Amino acid sequence: MLYKNRIKIIVIGLVVLFPVIVYLILNKDNDSVFFSSIKEYDTQFKLQDKDKDKDDCQKYNGFAIDAINDLAVSEWELGNYESALSIGKCAYTRALLEKNRIAFANTLNILGLIYWRLENNKDAMEAYAESAKLANELNLHKLLGLTYTNQALILKEQKQYTKALLFNKKAIDIFKKNKCYRELGISYNNHGQIYKNQGQINEAEQNYFKAINSYKKQKYKDGLAATFYNLADIYAKKKNENDALKYGYLSLKIAKEINSDVRVGDAYFKMSEIYEQLNKLDSAIFYFKKFNDLNNKILITNQSKILANSQAEMSAEIKDLKIHNLEKNKDLTQNRIIIISISLYLVFLLGLIFILRYTSKIKLKNKEVTLKLKASNEILNIKEQELKTYILDLTKKNEVISNLQNIIKNSNSSISKKNIEIKKLSEKRILTSQDWGIFKEKFKTIYPVFFAYINDNKIQFTEGEIRLMVLLKLNITSAEMGGILGISPQSVRVSKMRLKKKLITHNFDSIENFFSFVTNVSA
Numbered sequence: 001m002l003y004k005n006r007i008k009i010i011v012i013g014l015v016v017l018f019p020v021i022v023y024l025i026l027n028k029d030n031d032s033v034f035f036s037s038i039k040e041y042d043t044q045f046k047l048q049d050k051d052k053d054k055d056d057c058q059k060y061n062g063f064a065i066d067a068i069n070d071l072a073v074s075e076w077e078l079g080n081y082e083s084a085l086s087i088g089k090c091a092y093t094r095a096l097l098e099k100n101r102i103a104f105a106n107t108l109n110i111l112g113l114i115y116w117r118l119e120n121n122k123d124a125m126e127a128y129a130e131s132a133k134l135a136n137e138l139n140l141h142k143l144l145g146l147t148y149t150n151q152a153l154i155l156k157e158q159k160q161y162t163k164a165l166l167f168n169k170k171a172i173d174i175f176k177k178n179k180c181y182r183e184l185g186i187s188y189n190n191h192g193q194i195y196k197n198q199g200q201i202n203e204a205e206q207n208y209f210k211a212i213n214s215y216k217k218q219k220y221k222d223g224l225a226a227t228f229y230n231l232a233d234i235y236a237k238k239k240n241e242n243d244a245l246k247y248g249y250l251s252l253k254i255a256k257e258i259n260s261d262v263r264v265g266d267a268y269f270k271m272s273e274i275y276e277q278l279n280k281l282d283s284a285i286f287y288f289k290k291f292n293d294l295n296n297k298i299l300i301t302n303q304s305k306i307l308a309n310s311q312a313e314m315s316a317e318i319k320d321l322k323i324h325n326l327e328k329n330k331d332l333t334q335n336r337i338i339i340i341s342i343s344l345y346l347v348f349l350l351g352l353i354f355i356l357r358y359t360s361k362i363k364l365k366n367k368e369v370t371l372k373l374k375a376s377n378e379i380l381n382i383k384e385q386e387l388k389t390y391i392l393d394l395t396k397k398n399e400v401i402s403n404l405q406n407i408i409k410n411s412n413s414s415i416s417k418k419n420i421e422i423k424k425l426s427e428k429r430i431l432t433s434q435d436w437g438i439f440k441e442k443f444k445t446i447y448p449v450f451f452a453y454i455n456d457n458k459i460q461f462t463e464g465e466i467r468l469m470v471l472l473k474l475n476i477t478s479a480e481m482g483g484i485l486g487i488s489p490q491s492v493r494v495s496k497m498r499l500k501k502k503l504i505t506h507n508f509d510s511i512e513n514f515f516s517f518v519t520n521v522s523a
Contacts, residue, residue: 105134129147265294
């Protein structure tokens, strides 16, 4: 009963869990759980042409916000500012929809950089300000420092040097505290630029060297190339021609190491200016020609990139169509998976039903076999009891004869004819041929092949040994055997010993072992 209940519980559990497991597998890619609750961000920063932007942003479905921002920065570095702005707006919209304040803060900072390059300083400053506000709330120290540095750059261009130094000093303090050496070097370099624009060359020089020390900690070679260029520039203005050439060469060397055409071009131009001041016109023309060739190369490269982007845009519709077809194929595949899953589920249920029915049939058959075996054992016991009763009746017959014999012995009267007949009867053994024949037939009904195996066995048994084994098989006591066979219990024991020795010579440890062997062969 307990086993049956367990099977039912397992079946019910599988029936309930199987559809759930299938559902979870099929909907794994569609699950979208936002890991924390983020307050709706309200800002005065607005984006124009939202409907157009929405259409343009569909191509970035499935992209992470950081990945979209990376694409915007890549376009910004190539000088494709309008394209960078379009991509940045997509990241902005996605961050707003997902209520992801961290991504929103980073996106605003990137949009500020793009607006700055587009000379839209008003929107750039608004973007930086909102990004700084969020960064401060979310403890994004590095981002906060970058927004201060970026605001200082715009203020420097606007010649608001006091405010520029104030914002840049905030950035330096943040980067120094958080050991952001790369960004710290950029801030020191920017600080030097602000001082240089005001004509404070010594202060500028000090900040440039601080920038170099910070860059070296981070091994930021691009920053080193830019700062060496700035040092060459101020030393040229100070008429320190040796240091100007020294740092000009260092800037050129590092620019070539990092394969930065922009930095190499700036270094060529600066070297041309320095040699011109030294009145070394051949060297000045040499480096100016290098600058001009590189500039043309950059122009051609940019044109090639613009052409490649145009070709990419022309094939955008084809790509969208392919994506649409892929999505349809994905839906078809998912439908197939659903159908296959349902089919497997039905097969699974039918299999369970078949197994349960088969198990029930086996149990029913086992029950029937058990009942038949029980009935057979009962019949066998009854027959054995009848056989014992028959033997005991013969034993009583022997007792009657023995009593008559005793009476004759003790009688002093003459032996009559009748007494002679009784004496002859008393001399007869129990289990006469007729009795033995009747007894064997009854025994065969219980153990059909017993005598056949005894007769066919290699062991040669005497008639007495066979009769002894028959009585042993019926578990009759030695005293009862003596009465049945007409011999003393001592003679019975001797006969048993002889039989056992005979069996031992044929690899049977005991009479019981022999009976067990006969029973197994019979079965």
